[in-house]
Amino acid sequence: MSCQYHQHLLLPLLLSLLTAGVSSVEVQRPRGVSLSNRQFYEEGKPFTCLDNSATIPFDRVNDDYCDCKDGSDEPGTAACPNGSFYCTNAGFRSSFIPSSRINDGICDCCDTTDEYNSGAACQNTCRELGRKEMESLEKMAEIAKEGYRLKQLLIQEAKRGLEEKKKKLQDIQVTKKDLEDKVEALRTVKETAEQPEKEAKERHLKAWEDQKALIRMEKDMARMAEVFLELDDDGDGFVSVAELLSHSELNPDSDDSFTEAEAQVLLGGVDKVDTVTFEAVWNNIKEKYISEVTTVKTFSRLQEPFSDNDSEQLLQDNCKLYVRESFFTVFDINLEKEISFDFGPNSEFAYLYSQCYELTTSEYIYRLCPFNRVSQKPKYGGSETNLGTWGKWAGPEDNIYSVMKYEHGTGCWQGPNRSTTVKLTCGKETVVTSTSEPSRCEYLMEFISPAICQEPSSLESYFHEHQEL
């Protein structure tokens, strides 16, 4: 229901109608005419269709024959195909229904006024509905209020976080610069070392081989850094057993299940590894690993071959520096990416970044990692399916942050790539409440977060009024 997005719009309207419904005396007007339109229907005077298409004697209003093109002469009968009927619904919200629903034997208005001649046994349920709506609105208001308070905290946190990250980025950039300087220095040393040497051709060739090995090594290290970041779903700086398990291709034996024990072995017998330890276990992983992203960035900075060099040590140093530099480059890019994300007008959605939320249904475990990906894993074994990676905010123009779109998931047979629409609603917690697949391979996820809560501006006055009623 859209009422959740529009509650701030809906409330004042409800207020005025409820007041009218309860306090006003029934004003005489032709059946089906709204209060605001009653001025056009003056007893005994010729009636002019609301679209001015014709003027008819008043006794042709509601005479069960359609005279006006816009249907306005038959507000209380089903005679006009395009007419509408006004349900006063005292005690609840008034509404318009298509006039084709008058006397069709189905109770549409809670005050039963649409079924005045059909024999349908309708009960007046307006008060009950009004009470229930009131209750649910109160509850929603309470949630909205608390949610909004939490949102303010999130905004402050995000602001702090952003500053920190900007600072960190700056630091990294400084460090990087520093490293680059060192590399430059080393290169100078190397070049100086090279200068006086007049080498034999063989040596030169050997050095060229070493150089290629260095390039390979460097590329490998760069890939390692990337893989580390990819694997580190929650961005905590560690790759854990759980994170490794989502890559079934790493399963060492080809049997069905990739167990935690097997994953642990790959990580050198521990539950999680940081970047340094990851270097040590990289060989366990690199052969089988399949990247989640298709475009692999390369961090090779070597454009031209070095000339020969007899200093192995120099090569080693050089290499390590490059590796560290690569790591920094990736972090650097990651941070820049994070900083540049659209986390909402006040960055209130920033707290979702690098988090994941799960929902278990009868068959599957669904996992939403906001701004990253949505996935589905069978509850009882089987590999994970990508239901889409972060696409964009996709709410309606006036409420763009109410919907997230995840796209380009695993392809379907004869169908599209899987995609997921995540609908956000205001709540105190951050939780996935439901998932469904309304159309094949198009998933829908309901997600509650305080970050979407709106300022409960009119609520106070609304409750004030309500108490008095």
Place this chain on the structure above:
Amino acid sequence: MAPVVVLWLAMCLGGTWAVDKGNFKTCDQSAFCKRQRALKPGESPYRALLETMELTNTRLTLQLINDNNKVRLLLELYRLQGNITRVKINELKPLKPRYEVPDVLIREPPTEPLSLLSQDENGVVLSLGAESQRVIVSARPFRLDIMEGREVLMSLNSRGLLAFEHLRMRKDTQADPEAEKKEEADPANQAEAENVDEEKVEDGMWEETFKSHTDSKPNGPSAVSLDFSLPGVEHVYGIPEHADTLRLKTTDNGDPYRLYNLDVFQYELYNPMALYGAVPVMLAHNTQRTTGIFWLNAAETWVDISSNTAGKTVFGKMLDYVQGSSETPQTDVRWISESGIIDVFIMLGPKPKDVFSQYASLTGTQSFPPLTSLGYHQCRWNYNDQEDVKSVDAGFDEHDIPYDFIWLDIEHTDGKRYFTWDTHKFATPKEMLQGLMDKKRKMVAIVDPHIKVDSNYKIHNEIRSRGFYIKNKDGGDYEGWCWPGNAGYPDFTRIDMRDWWASMFAYDQYEGSMENLYTWNDMNEPSVFNGPEVTMHKDAMHGAWEHRDLHNTYGFYVQMATAEGLIKRSGGVERPFVLTRAFFAGSQRYGAVWTGDNAAEWDHLKISIPMCLSLGLVGISFCGADVGGFFKSPSTELLVRWYQTGAYQPFFRAHAHLDTPRREPWLFGPENTALIREAVRQRYTLLPYWYQQFYQAHRTGQPVMRPLWVEYPQDPATFTLDDEFLIGKDLLVHPVTEEGARGVTAYLPGKDEVWFDVHTFQRHNGAQNLYIPVTMSSIPVFQRGGSIIPRKLRVRRSSTCMEHDPYTLFVALNSQRKAEGELYIDDGHTFNYEKEEFIHRRLSFANNILSSLNLAPDAKFTTQSWIERIVILGASKPSKITLKAADGQESQVEFEFDASMSVLTLRKPGMNSGADWTKKNL
């Protein structure tokens, strides 16, 4: 389901997006077809033994002998009431009985006397009674000619292609000594056998292998074949189901049209391949006469068509005409069936409507559907759960689009066990059905005939313990793969099985069912995923008969039993609604059919017209195609155009494959929602007319959706039209079926007719090709001048909600300023109309007087509906209008006159729809 996936995947990898033709036989791959087609015309070995002729009052019998093998046949010839001649040919002494199709004819057709006119050694001449019709039996070679006056209407075996493979003992093995003994014991057989030229044993006579499937053929060759010549005929129609043009094509340069009920995955258009259903009825038409051939045989059948004018260009024909050198145009038809006998009904017209009633007198008429089933149906494979059903239902209300039925495909069941519900997704089906009932809406749930082999499944256990399953050739229960995995197939040809099946629809048996739940029979060809040609092995056994003998009637029986179940559950009160995919002659008696798994392509939209027209010609009026196309995803334009077309076809249901994106009418932006809403609303305003057409179809056998030539049989310009059609005789529809169309050219038939655009009331003369510019909202529809069509303009959310609403009469005047129409009203859902509980009135306009006369004075029914408006098209302005009620009371009626379009609108005449009245324009 796993094998299914594998199968489909394999097909998919072929790359092209169409049927894998390799899965289905060509004539060459079907041994009997190949054998029979190899016969050359003009060498008939058959001779009539005139001395054996016996003529009683109702029947002529005569023996035929095959001079090559001395096997004798028995010819029976009957004159049936209503200008029908029946010719039956069987072996005189078959080794064992040959299958004669039961249950398709509604009764043993009543006969009329035959009399002998003359006889000599060359033949006999019999009088067929009416209209100087005679049948000439020629002896050598045997041949039948049906004459009227000096004109030959139809000849049988004129090309000498009569063939009758007699049942025989297998000669090529010594494995069966008992059989030999048996043969010796039958002196008659032996005597003849000795004289026989030993016939060659050909491949495929005693065994046939197609792909990995071997057909064991324990009875050996048993095919039958006969040719028919139709002098003066250039247009033949019918023999559905094929995805082809309305007018049948000649088959000289390709395969014959095939009739063999098959589940064809992603079928291809414009070819003679067999599809889901088979009705072995062909109509032949020229400007003078319409005739029909009903070949009552349920085995695999092929139909060859050739024509002596087929190769000629229009210029060539003209040249022949000018030179006077033309031979008479002639169409030759040849029927070939794998087993059974020759039992053919020759319907002699002479008018199209005569052929329809002749055929109806044999196989019955269209069942009279509940009014609500003529509304719009919303289907999808699948609506996922009760919540989904609820939200789609609410969507229709939110977008103010009427609908009557929402459908559940196979996923609603507990593991494809029909008659059950998925316990999670459809935990409380009655609650769901009650929710629909509260809105006066209904549901259809699928019940397929394949039954999951599962000892925890009640339906399976009962069928197995009662021995109701079809048996395999070795006597065990036949099992094949279908949706549930391993499945058994109940033998619906057994009446005890059908009775039991029907009893399963009782409310206390079918848990979760309610009176607003109806049924859909899919996969009833039957579809067997791992069977030969995706269907059942021909050597499977139905009692003493092979599946081969009766294959094409399996689906017919499934629908029969299901419809019976829906009738029984209401104590015989309520009319059933059952949709079937497979069908045969007579299926019209049990409900609706659809054209199976089509695709979201423009050509599939176009083909829906000839496919349903062809079905209408052979009695099956309640036909529709999946709106939007089943496979693939339609463009928005295609979807809108399909709604506009479907709204004017008899069975109006949107359906979509599981793997396609959702396409409920409101998912394509407000503009398109409005276009679809408008199309559906047009359907609902016309429901009184549709209902009346179905009442007529039920009473008389006339098709509801008709090709133009049926109403304009003398206008050759109509003979090949299949992009426009008539509903009844008064509405002409030329839907837009071209992508990006800016206009359509509709042929308006009848040089004395006038036609009124139903949207603008613009008047057009008949016998012209009219160019109509179109926009996305256009559905070109015309009302025939001279007709009166009742509509209900107060469209509500379902047809049931409109029950008591008033009528608007659209009176379209012809050039004599006359018009006629009818108004039929009953309760819309029970069989009480059979007890004369209805209103049936004739509305006529002449001499400026419109009157309503009771066509059924004995009938009794009261309605709350009244006449709210009368719109007279092509009218002149009256000075005043008076209404005279039955009691003589006169009153004035107000009116409006639109001089630019000559439209006179009477405001609120107000009389009850069931009353007598006259109305005078002065």
